[in-house]
Amino acid sequence: MSLSENTPVDVKSVINDVLEAYPEKSRKRRAKHLNVLEAEAKDCGVKSNIKSIPGVMTIRGCAYAGSKGVVWGPIKDMIHISHGPVGCGYYSWSGRRNYYIGDTGIDSWGTMHFTSDFQEKDIVFGGDKKLHKVIEEINDLFPLVNGISIQSECPIGLIGDDIEAVARAKSAEIGKPVIPVRCEGFRGVSQSLGHHIANDVIRDWVFDKTEPKAGFVSTPYDVTIIGDYNIGGDAWSSRILLEEIGLRVIAQWSGDGTLAELENTPKAKVNLIHCYRSMNYIARHMEEKYNIPWMEYNFFGPSQIAESLRKIAALFDDSIKEKAEAVIARYQPMVDAVIAKYRPRLEGKKVMIYVGGLRPRHVADAYHDLGMEIIGTGYEFAHNDDYQRTAHYVKEGTLIYDDVTAFELEKFVEALRPDLVASGIKEKYVFQKMGLPFRQMHSWDYSGPYHGYDGFAIFARDMDLAINNPVWGVMKAPF
Amino acid sequence: MSDKLSQSADKVLDHFTLFRQPEYKAMFEKKKAEFEYGHSDEEVARVSEWTKTEEYKEKNFAREAVVINPTKACQPIGAMFAAQGFEGTLPLVHGSQGCVAYYRTHLTRHFKEPNSAVSSSMTEDAAVFGGLNNMIDGLANAYSLYKPKMIAVLTTCMAEVIGDDLQGFIANAKKKESVPEDFPVPFAHTPAFVGSHIVGYDNMIKGVLSYFWGTSENFDTPKNETINLIPGFDGFAVGNNRELKKIADQFGIKLQILSDVSDNFDTPMDGEYRMYDGGTKIEDVKAAVHSKATISMQEYNTTQSLQFIKEKGQEVAKFNYPMGVTATDELVVKLAELSGKAVPDSLRLERGRLVDAIADSHTHLHGKRFAVYGDPDFCIGMTRFLLELGAEPVHILSTSGSKKWEKQVQKVLDGSPFGKSGKAYGGKDLWHLRSLIFTDKVDYIIGNSYGKYLERDTKTPLIRLTYPIFDRHHHHRYPTWGYQGALNVLVRILDRIFEDIDANTNTVGQTDYSFDLVR
Numbered sequence: 001m002s003l004s005e006n007t008p009v010d011v012k013s014v015i016n017d018v019l020e021a022y023p024e025k026s027r028k029r030r031a032k033h034l035n036v037l038e039a040e041a042k043d044c045g046v047k048s049n050i051k052s053i054p055g056v057m058t059i060r061g062c063a064y065a066g067s068k069g070v071v072w073g074p075i076k077d078m079i080h081i082s083h084g085p086v087g088c089g090y091y092s093w094s095g096r097r098n099y100y101i102g103d104t105g106i107d108s109w110g111t112m113h114f115t116s117d118f119q120e121k122d123i124v125f126g127g128d129k130k131l132h133k134v135i136e137e138i139n140d141l142f143p144l145v146n147g148i149s150i151q152s153e154c155p156i157g158l159i160g161d162d163i164e165a166v167a168r169a170k171s172a173e174i175g176k177p178v179i180p181v182r183c184e185g186f187r188g189v190s191q192s193l194g195h196h197i198a199n200d201v202i203r204d205w206v207f208d209k210t211e212p213k214a215g216f217v218s219t220p221y222d223v224t225i226i227g228d229y230n231i232g233g234d235a236w237s238s239r240i241l242l243e244e245i246g247l248r249v250i251a252q253w254s255g256d257g258t259l260a261e262l263e264n265t266p267k268a269k270v271n272l273i274h275c276y277r278s279m280n281y282i283a284r285h286m287e288e289k290y291n292i293p294w295m296e297y298n299f300f301g302p303s304q305i306a307e308s309l310r311k312i313a314a315l316f317d318d319s320i321k322e323k324a325e326a327v328i329a330r331y332q333p334m335v336d337a338v339i340a341k342y343r344p345r346l347e348g349k350k351v352m353i354y355v356g357g358l359r360p361r362h363v364a365d366a367y368h369d370l371g372m373e374i375i376g377t378g379y380e381f382a383h384n385d386d387y388q389r390t391a392h393y394v395k396e397g398t399l400i401y402d403d404v405t406a407f408e409l410e411k412f413v414e415a416l417r418p419d420l421v422a423s424g425i426k427e428k429y430v431f432q433k434m435g436l437p438f439r440q441m442h443s444w445d446y447s448g449p450y451h452g453y454d455g456f457a458i459f460a461r462d463m464d465l466a467i468n469n470p471v472w473g474v475m476k477a478p479f
Numbered sequence: 480m481s482d483k484l485s486q487s488a489d490k491v492l493d494h495f496t497l498f499r500q501p502e503y504k505a506m507f508e509k510k511k512a513e514f515e516y517g518h519s520d521e522e523v524a525r526v527s528e529w530t531k532t533e534e535y536k537e538k539n540f541a542r543e544a545v546v547i548n549p550t551k552a553c554q555p556i557g558a559m560f561a562a563q564g565f566e567g568t569l570p571l572v573h574g575s576q577g578c579v580a581y582y583r584t585h586l587t588r589h590f591k592e593p594n595s596a597v598s599s600s601m602t603e604d605a606a607v608f609g610g611l612n613n614m615i616d617g618l619a620n621a622y623s624l625y626k627p628k629m630i631a632v633l634t635t636c637m638a639e640v641i642g643d644d645l646q647g648f649i650a651n652a653k654k655k656e657s658v659p660e661d662f663p664v665p666f667a668h669t670p671a672f673v674g675s676h677i678v679g680y681d682n683m684i685k686g687v688l689s690y691f692w693g694t695s696e697n698f699d700t701p702k703n704e705t706i707n708l709i710p711g712f713d714g715f716a717v718g719n720n721r722e723l724k725k726i727a728d729q730f731g732i733k734l735q736i737l738s739d740v741s742d743n744f745d746t747p748m749d750g751e752y753r754m755y756d757g758g759t760k761i762e763d764v765k766a767a768v769h770s771k772a773t774i775s776m777q778e779y780n781t782t783q784s785l786q787f788i789k790e791k792g793q794e795v796a797k798f799n800y801p802m803g804v805t806a807t808d809e810l811v812v813k814l815a816e817l818s819g820k821a822v823p824d825s826l827r828l829e830r831g832r833l834v835d836a837i838a839d840s841h842t843h844l845h846g847k848r849f850a851v852y853g854d855p856d857f858c859i860g861m862t863r864f865l866l867e868l869g870a871e872p873v874h875i876l877s878t879s880g881s882k883k884w885e886k887q888v889q890k891v892l893d894g895s896p897f898g899k900s901g902k903a904y905g906g907k908d909l910w911h912l913r914s915l916i917f918t919d920k921v922d923y924i925i926g927n928s929y930g931k932y933l934e935r936d937t938k939t940p941l942i943r944l945t946y947p948i949f950d951r952h953h954h955h956r957y958p959t960w961g962y963q964g965a966l967n968v969l970v971r972i973l974d975r976i977f978e979d980i981d982a983n984t985n986t987v988g989q990t991d992y993s994f995d996l997v998r
Binding site: 061 | 575
């Protein structure tokens, strides 16, 4: 299907046209997830965090992906067992670019795939015995492992295995945390429940069963980075700014993170949270239990970075506030040069975004800083509080789509004709075939980091190289 | 804090160089020292050395339960791949929805192409009550939105564990008018806890054939001159299937590929997105029951399918990912034999050119030691080609490999003096291979992108010749089968060898004496 000519479009009627293609029952259900943002809206007027409809080609993943792939997987000094059949761990093996520093296979295991590789007999007779053995073998072959997590795949919950009992027994035996996670893929409606389950497990099996490291000395400036998975090094280009304004980052959750950092987190003075969707649960828990305040921040694009640095600094004394101003001033000439270079090449370009649970709003101002315009945005697995947070980032008339289907996204793009589509790997080639510049906004399209001032320069460069590459100009044959 | 920033608008540094700047290096050091509570550098170095020893290898090979970096995926992705080789076919994966996101992602990352498949999106309630309603709605929605010519249903392990009955569910859905009664909905049960992606491939091929050909034995089907061919799960399918068609054209044979993804996984960029492209036509699948013979290019991908076809009265022939001169000869001879046609001169010429190229380059290949891993058929094909080049396959490993496969590889090794240091390892994984390479070194590794970690650990150059290849582009567009394909494989191996020689001889004033212009 090819793109239509670029003509002004009535976005509401586009939604109605798209819905026409559905059988009636599904049409009614999908209608609740699509909307055009109204002026002064409190949220985006769409339903969210609801089951996907069978057969529509949802882009969503599962709870296992949310726990193993997102929250737990990046903890580098632990081994995460994909417990069940071989596939889940195979497909998620090293696919997410959560950068870390370590000796892989010796003291870090981030780019490896460990599985109990269930066979039919494990399904029939249960897999607990095998799990015992798996943990023994891991501890034996990888003596420097600091902890082990059990990431449940679908069959575990269906066949009634008692992974918690195994975890308790083995933890006592090997003297290291063994952490069972009930993140079977059929639970919940998307990755989101997997995030939540993973957060709860950290609460119950890390905070409640371990202590902060002996000898850890607190300072008044201790903060954490929560909800940054260090895609392409994002957490690093964020950390460096927090350190420059005089704070001490005692833990990274979970990109390039360690078990010790999780354990020491209750010692923080403030939890700073980037990906609200995947880790607000643990931040709220720490507020209740340890009285640690938390603050959301946004390190995409200079406007948001400066605002966030000031907000963060405001929680501390004047020395931090002064340093924050100094840091903002220090980076300003570089930011100005980046904008001077790229804005003329990107001004007025229209973008449609479809990503996970944070970036569909969080990256908006980075685009705005470059003079670009968001004409459509939506989330795979957001909840209502995300849509509430979205309204102030995007303007009236923006097309909003929740849990969009491949069919809908294709039709919306055909009708709205953006200059750039910013989504995931499954969407990338569909739109490139149509002749549309595309950037993967989960993996930064193998680039990054995009967080922080250093990341913004890369972000600007990447949007330029996508939109202004000559390949789009040779798409049509002259004959 | 110096005033000079590393980052600049003039020369934007991304992750390649940004994190090597001093301010980041200092930050990493500090994080490690103050917050990570890791092990001492000495302890890490000690354990690292220990993992390279014979003692560690023994421990590693004594493993019974944990699998580490396997060379296999699960059944459904193979079944999905097989289904996507039929015209206008949309796979519907019955079970949890996350699986489909994974399969689509994996295939897309390799082929750099869109990949379309839907899920019946079963959740907790379906786990309790079964997924019948998901099937009914799923078929109806997929049919209305994506206008396929066929929907091929397969299962995730969730649906298999709760025991959903595809045949009954699909019949029920048709009664509810999800799709028209005569709309083709073949299916395959593809439990992830049995076999691997190659078994899933087999199951789906058999599922599609059974749907169109009927299920029972029927030896008296009238036969024609067509020869069917089943390629198997193949990351190089785009180049390979096209090469097979060229070979058949040269012969003047009517070749019917059953499941041909070559066009679907290689669509042009011309402004139009083709959700479906090419593939084996449904009419041709129906007609293929009358073909006189069926060739399988990958025995271990087609065990049940070939048996089924045999029961339809066809002659069947099986190969093991034939690569190189003699394996291609065998394919060509089989085509001549089955068709009753003489081998065309053009193929004789291609063969001669391949042998010529090997002769030109043999000095760089002779005696070089290789580790090979991948699917069982690929390993056999690759081993044979290496032996033919005078290279020595040493470690041949496949997580999907059986005892029978090990014997088959051993037989191949026994057939050549270059095979005497070779051994097959079925059911083993890439962590085993790491131990093997550390304790019994090889010059090169042949495998896929996952081998890059082995390359880094053991400092052994990797040649990517099998699925998945995520970190190099477009190789799958070139064939590895046929004489032409063998030439491509030869060049890929040679290029890596020469790059390796250059990389080890390029320090001026120290190792530059072998940095030769002419080789």
